[in-house]
Amino acid sequence: MxxxxxxxxxxxxxxxxxxxxxxxxxxxxxxxxxxxxxxxxxxxxxxxxxxxxxxxxxxxxxxxxxxSKEETLRELVQEMGRRLRAHLEQETAGARDRLEAEELGLRAFLQYLCDNPALYRVLQEAQFVDESIYRHYYESFGERYIRMLAGATDRGEIRPGNDEVRVWALMGISNFLGLRYALWEKEARFDEIVATVSDLLRNGLASGGGRENR
Amino acid sequence: MxxxxxxxxxxxxxxxxxxxxxxxxxxxxxxxxxxxxxxxxxxxxxxxxxxxxxxxxxxxxxxxxxxSKEETLRELVQEMGRRLRAHLEQETAGARDRLEAEELGLRAFLQYLCDNPALYRVLQEAQFVDESIYRHYYESFGERYIRMLAGATDRGEIRPGNDEVRVWALMGISNFLGLRYALWEKEARFDEIVATVSDLLRNGLASGGGRENR
DNA sequence: ATGAAACCTGAATCAGTATTCATGTTACGG
DNA sequence: CCGTAACATGAATACTGATTCAGGTTTCAT
Structure with a gap:
């Protein structure tokens, strides 16, 4: 050996x-x-x-x-992850605040998936070939994301809260919307989707739209 | 044959x-x-x-x-899906409104995944063995879900909006939080997670927390 | 009780496929 | 220009694992 x-x-x-x-x-x-x-x-x-x-x-x-075949998958996941991150950073660079960055980021992600559908499949399948690659991918992605939310909180752009949970929720949203609207039914109408998510992030779903929680 | x-x-x-x-x-x-x-x-x-x-x-x-092996996976996905749906319906039956149902549903889902970790893996792997099973699972799940949001809108519990997009966002949230907190790091502290998501759904993330959108 | 249908067994088959290797071919430093 | 390290080839290897099948065992309606 x-x-x-x-x-x-x-x-x-x-x-x-x-x-x-x-x-x-x-x-x-x-x-x-x-x-x-x-x-x-x-x-x-x-x-x-x-x-x-x-x-x-x-x-x-x-x-x-x-x-080996498996080793190749590992390398692929890492490289594709780097490319995606670089792309998203670039596309969200011009955001004026966190909420706008979320909008730009989601739109960029959907478009990126449309153009690079292999990303989804390679990443998701890697989960069952070698879970550690997959975990590492999302955990490192998540860590950066959390720091961004923390910064936004400091700047008063978003309310304080459990940013780790929020980040995983946000990653879940992107992932599922990507699967549904970028891979399955390619709608070019990403505006509607982004607007809906943006509304959710800005105002929630509740009809009051504001402070009524415990 | x-x-x-x-x-x-x-x-x-x-x-x-x-x-x-x-x-x-x-x-x-x-x-x-x-x-x-x-x-x-x-x-x-x-x-x-x-x-x-x-x-x-x-x-x-x-x-x-x-x-065949594949046929077995198909049947398994359907059965496990039925079981999960039945469980969630039961657990959310007592909700007084949609937002509360979301809370109960998320908590129940996290707990269910903890107790039935195979559900996640079987379902997600099915996606790459026979995509149609997987699509059918989420599309039928999604349809019911959309109807529930529509009902909640009629009752004035949530603001009108694109419920299909919302539903896929919500399913994405559950899925990712389940993976992270029910399968990877089993925290019994689901309360914190549910509270964070509940806050997101009720008030959004924005510091204003209310009507400031376009 | 009894025999046909239903069920169970596990060794043999059969196809696919990751990986190796002995053998050419190409590039490039000296 | 050479000679050697790099690189490329593709048939052969080695193994895995789904599926079949010929024959035993159990069940149950009559």
Whole structure:
């Protein structure tokens, strides 16, 4: 298991990082093909052969860059997560307050899912292949999110409250609305959806719309 | 494929319904074992052998009652869905208005997930085995839910709005909070969670807490 | 009681597929 | 220009696991 050669241990291990421009390109092609293949066929139905065919390489080449099918999924989740976060940060950068950031963020997320449907499937399936990847994804996403809500509270934009619970509720909202309206029935009419959620976040559902709780 | 015997066609088809008390019991044992096995190992890691072992029958017996592994998952999702719905209806029956029903429903759901963790996994994995089961589950769940919100609107308990979007948002909230607090970190302190969501639904997040929207 | 239907058994089948490896091919530092 | 490390190939391997089936056992209506 532990080869005598190379670097300390622990790190990247297994099949090495490419050391040539060609290798770099091939590895990237395979990863992209894996994203598409997992995204359309699903992790279990997708075979290594499907991936390598889509990448235009022989099946053995896969193992020059990836230790296993599962390892590939792991890397994919991390990379796709980074891309999504970067996109959302960019799209919400111009918000004037937290509530507006929520609006921009939801709209951006829905659009992103429309354009990258593989994200949903790869992430959700990862949950049952290796739960730790999935947990890590949402927990790290959640931590940043919580800090943003805390900041907004400090600035008086939202009422104090249990931000962890709020964040998981908000992530749940995005997730389900994404599935329903970005993947299942692609409505371009995201405005209506965003407006409805925005109203919920600003005023709640109650007919009073304000202070009447205990 | 089509045997010459028995009933018209179309219906239950394949492996028959048990015709004896013994058969009834065996079938039920297998279904229960499948629930447990899928719940702990997951659909793909769970083998027919694991299920039949847990049920205490020979592997061949499985096919006396179920056409395939996939068919079993289908049936399981439907049955588990029925059970959950029945439980929630019962637990929310005493609510005095919609907002209170949401509170009772969320608490009941969290507790139910704690007690029946297999529900989450079986349902979510079904999504990638046969999406139609999963869609049907949420769409039928959603339809009833929408009607309840519509009724609440008529009674003046909540403001008018896009109830379909609201319902999917609410289902997303329950789902994510269930995963986080009922499956991952079992906190018995559901009160805090329910209170936070209740506050969100009653007042929103905004510091004003009321009418300031466009 | 009795025999046909229902039920149960578990070894054998059969197909799919992740991974390996011996063998070419290509790139590039010297 | 070479020679070697990198890279690429794809048939062969090795294994898993769903499904079948030929034959025993139990149930129950008559």
């Amino acid at each position: 532990t080869d005598a050669v190379s670097i300390p241990a622990v790190a990247g291990s297994g099949p090495g990082v490419p050391k040539t421009a060609r290798g770099e390109r091939t590895r990237a092609r395979i990863l992209k093909a894996a994203e598409e293949t997992f995204g359309t066929l699903g992790y279990h139905r997708a075979g290594i052969a499907d991936i390598t065919r889509a990448a235009g390489v022989a099946s053995g080449t896969f193992y020059t860059y990836f230790a | 089509t045997d010459a015997v028995s009933i018209p066609a179309v219906a239950g088809s394949g492996p028959g319904v048990p015709k004896t008390a013994r058969g009834e019991r065996t079938r039920a044992r297998i279904l229960k074992a499948a629930e447990e096995t899928f719940g702990t190992l997951g659909y793909h890691r769970a083998g027919i052998a694991d299920i039949t072992r847990a049920a205490g029958v020979a592997s061949g017996t499985f096919y006396t009652y179920f056409a």
